[in-house]
Structures are given as structure tokens and as C-alpha cells.
Amino acid sequence: MFHREGQRIILITFVLCALLAVVAEHHVVSAPWRIGVQVAAIVVLILILQFFRNPRRIAPKNFDEILAPVDGKVVVIEEIEEKEYFRDRRIQISIFMSPINVHVTRYPASGVITYSRYHPGKYLVAWHPKSSEENERTTVVIRTPKFGEIMYRQIAGAMARRIVNYAEEDESVQQGEDSGFIKFGSRVDVILPLNSTITARLQQKVRGAQTCIATLPQQRDDE
Incomplete structure (x- = not known):
């Protein structure tokens, strides 16, 4: 579950990372560089997703x-x-x-x-x-x-x-x-x-x- 404040950033990051991975696949000749670019794109997306995560928490609601x-x-x-x-x-x-x-x-x-x-x-x-x-x-x-x-x-x-x-x-x-x-x-x-x-x-x-x-x-x- 992700926080609503991150929805726009997550969508933009996903699109950019996907485009970067596709461009690398079709235009980067060197296999190590191509794989490196694609891995970097995935890592960036994972970092953004983990930052905006919103774990469900149920508080005990204790007035004391x-x-x-x-x-x-x-x-x-x-x-x-x-x-x-x-x-x-x-x-x-x-x-x-x-x-x-x-x-x-x-x-x-x-x-x-x-x-x-x-x-x-x-x-x-x-x-x-x-x-x-x-x-x-x-x-x-x-x-x-x-x-x-x-x-x-x-x-x-x-x-x-x-x-x-x-x-x-x-x-x-x-x-x-x-x-x-x-x-x-x-x-x-x-x-x-x-x-x-x-x-x-x-x-x-x-x-x-x-x-x-x-x-x-x-x-x-x-x-």
C-alpha cells in the first residue's frame, strides 16, 4: 500500500524508468552497459516505492x-x-x-x-x-x-x-x-x-x- 502523496511521483518514475529500460534495450550496444542502465532504473523505482509505502497500522487508542x-x-x-x-x-x-x-x-x-x-x-x-x-x-x-x-x-x-x-x-x-x-x-x-x-x-x-x-x-x- 502506498501513500496518496506519492501516487503522481510513482507514476512519473515508473514511466521514466520504463522508457529508459526500453531505450537501453534498443540503443545500447554494449551488454554490460545495457544491463547496468536497466538495473539502475529498477533500483530507482524500488527506492521511490519504498519511500512512499504506507503500512496499515491500527493504534490501540489509549487516552493515557x-x-x-x-x-x-x-x-x-x-x-x-x-x-x-x-x-x-x-x-x-x-x-x-x-x-x-x-x-x-x-x-x-x-x-x-x-x-x-x-x-x-x-x-x-x-x-x-x-x-x-x-x-x-x-x-x-x-x-x-x-x-x-x-x-x-x-x-x-x-x-x-x-x-x-x-x-x-x-x-x-x-x-x-x-x-x-x-x-x-x-x-x-x-x-x-x-x-x-x-x-x-x-x-x-x-x-x-x-x-x-x-x-x-x-x-x-x-x-
């Missing part, structure tokens, strides 16, 4: 948990001063996606969208400390039943040039549902209240709509 919004690696867990919306101290969890990760963004919690903004910006590498504030990005805030308002940001990386965000203000959303897409390398920040219990670990590999990255404080106390 925040799920990872994307596949990738946790690269930052720190307390920050959130300046755009909350304007107070929060905990930030940053997940870096390499080009080989699934790039679908999914809602980390169920609730109502109270804020959704797109910000044009730079294309610093996704792990740069200032990428959260200076790169092209979207900011989405969800009012959840138990955590209050939480935020996530889609952040473009050095290769990414287009962020797709489906979140609309006043819309009710469900944990794990498709909320957007970032093309070709990126990062997503999740900003939570200070009293959240962080279950994610630095360098941990997480799966969107599957891996719990934070819980309510009392859940940890009950264990």
Missing part, C-alpha cells in the same frame, strides 16, 4: 498514552521553552526519520485540533538544534481528554522540500490516523506537558502509531 507519530529514531529528549503557542516550559521528544523510514505522519493522540499552522523556512539538516524554529515546518496542537493540549511539529530536513499537513482546526482526530507526510528526510518533534512520564529513550527506534513515548504520571505510579 502518547504514541510516536512517525517511524524513526529518538534523537532528543529535553525540557524546552516553547515560544510559538504555549509560551512556557515543556518536554520535547524529537524523532529523526532517515530516507528509508516510513514518512507517514500519524496523530500521536486522540482529541480536537486547536491550532494548525504552516511556517516557511530554511532547510537545515533535521538534527540541527535550530531546525525546530528555523526550518520549513508545521505546528499542530491537539486538545486531548487527559494530557490537556499537546503539540507536534513536522520539520523539513536538508532533502525535504514539501510538508503535507491534513490537520484542520476544530477537527476531531483519532490516535494513529494519517495526519500528513514529509517528503525525503525529516524530523518530528512532540511537545508535552512537564508532568508527562516519558517512556521513550534516546536512540530508541520507534514505530508510528505503535510505540508509546509518554504516559500520564499516575500510570507509572500504579505499576
